[in-house]
Amino acid sequence: MSTSPSSEPQAVAERELCGLVNGLAQQIAVHVRERAVTLGLTSAQATALRELTGPMTMRELAERMSCEPSNATFIVDKLEKQGLIERRAHPTDRRAKQLVLTPEGDALRERLLELLVQDSPLAGLTAEQQRTLQDLLEQAIIRS
Amino acid sequence: MSTSPSSEPQAVAERELCGLVNGLAQQIAVHVRERAVTLGLTSAQATALRELTGPMTMRELAERMSCEPSNATFIVDKLEKQGLIERRAHPTDRRAKQLVLTPEGDALRERLLELLVQDSPLAGLTAEQQRTLQDLLEQAIIRS
DNA sequence: CTTGAAATGGTCAAGCTAGAAATATTCTCG
DNA sequence: CGAGAATATTTCTAGCTTGACCATTTCAAG
Numbered sequence: 001m002s003t004s005p006s007s008e009p010q011a012v013a014e015r016e017l018c019g020l021v022n023g024l025a026q027q028i029a030v031h032v033r034e035r036a037v038t039l040g041l042t043s044a045q046a047t048a049l050r051e052l053t054g055p056m057t058m059r060e061l062a063e064r065m066s067c068e069p070s071n072a073t074f075i076v077d078k079l080e081k082q083g084l085i086e087r088r089a090h091p092t093d094r095r096a097k098q099l100v101l102t103p104e105g106d107a108l109r110e111r112l113l114e115l116l117v118q119d120s121p122l123a124g125l126t127a128e129q130q131r132t133l134q135d136l137l138e139q140a141i142i143r144s
Numbered sequence: 145m146s147t148s149p150s151s152e153p154q155a156v157a158e159r160e161l162c163g164l165v166n167g168l169a170q171q172i173a174v175h176v177r178e179r180a181v182t183l184g185l186t187s188a189q190a191t192a193l194r195e196l197t198g199p200m201t202m203r204e205l206a207e208r209m210s211c212e213p214s215n216a217t218f219i220v221d222k223l224e225k226q227g228l229i230e231r232r233a234h235p236t237d238r239r240a241k242q243l244v245l246t247p248e249g250d251a252l253r254e255r256l257l258e259l260l261v262q263d264s265p266l267a268g269l270t271a272e273q274q275r276t277l278q279d280l281l282e283q284a285i286i287r288s
Numbered sequence: 289c290t291t292g293a294a295a296t297g298g299t300c301a302a303g304c305t306a307g308a309a310a311t312a313t314t315c316t317c318g
Numbered sequence: 319c320g321a322g323a324a325t326a327t328t329t330c331t332a333g334c335t336t337g338a339c340c341a342t343t344t345c346a347a348g
Contacts, residue, residue, distance in 0.1 A: 020281040025169035117155040137164040
């Protein structure tokens with residue numbers, strides 16, 4: 001029998017669990033991408049559009065998207081070229097830009113939100129199970 | 145009150161849950177990356193090394209890594225340049241290559257596995273909670 | 289006021305990833 | 319056997335992501 005910690009049952013179980021978490025996350029990503037291409041958007045662009053619940057700064061968008069600010073610059077560049085979003089001067093902070101959806105962007109966002117709720121990857125779970133899952137995930141995230 | 149499906153409580157809850165899944169997946173990725181850099185590896189290289197439990201083909205590695213075969217080519221190229229892995233002719237199928245760890249690769253893999261079990265992002269959950277989480281994730285993945 | 293720390297957004301280089309097309313080989317069915 | 323479908327890998331292209339570094343602006347202490 002081996003004494004390597006990586007082959008202990010506990011370690012193996014945790015590795016499998018990590019795989020499952022990644023698998024579901026990937027499935028969610030695929031779901032978003034499939035809906036996004038329908039509207040001529042990439043996955044990242046769709047995520048940005050979804051998170052733009054109102055006027056906000058680059059940094060705020062980056063935080064909502066869980067990405068680096070430099071990445072937000074890249075994504076917003078694309079959306080701006082498509083005329084879906086505008087960079088305006090921030091009313092009180094001249095360092096910051098205020099991101100505002102154009103009418104076209106706002107309309108596309110509405111269509112995107114409607115698509116995203118259809119056939120959610122989590123539809124296989126009951127509302128009760130979803131609550132349990134949420135509790136577990138929150139606990140796991142907080143502790144580490 | 146709005147009738148838009150995207151603002152129904154159910155839809156909002158599912159969106160939050162997706163965010164949590166992605167959050168935990170990202171945390172796991174960070175954990176892997178932090179351990180990987182210690183050994184001079186990138187995150188993807190470490191994942192490949194971890195999944196190389198024995199000789200296997202490119203396709204099999206890609207499946208284990210949940211990525212496209214073209215991506216596996218890219219990663220294996222890097223590992224091969226570092227002398228950690230070898231592409232050998234497959235003994236029975238001339239289309240396929242057989243990936244085999246070099247002695248250096250095997251030694252590094254052992255060190256990696258030991259690092260990965262330390263401070264797992266799932267340590268905040270009890271064994272019982274981990275089992276529950278696993279069941280829920282499996283059900284969600286299978287159904288969609 | 290002024291100086292320096294901190295924050296904001298941008299640029300650039302490097303690497304990761306998916307997807308389509310190309311090549312070589314194997315398998316299957318008639 | 320032979321034609322065509324299927325498979326294994328690679329190449330190429332395009333897009334995503336990070337991290338280091340920079341210019342501008344804000345803020346606070348002196």
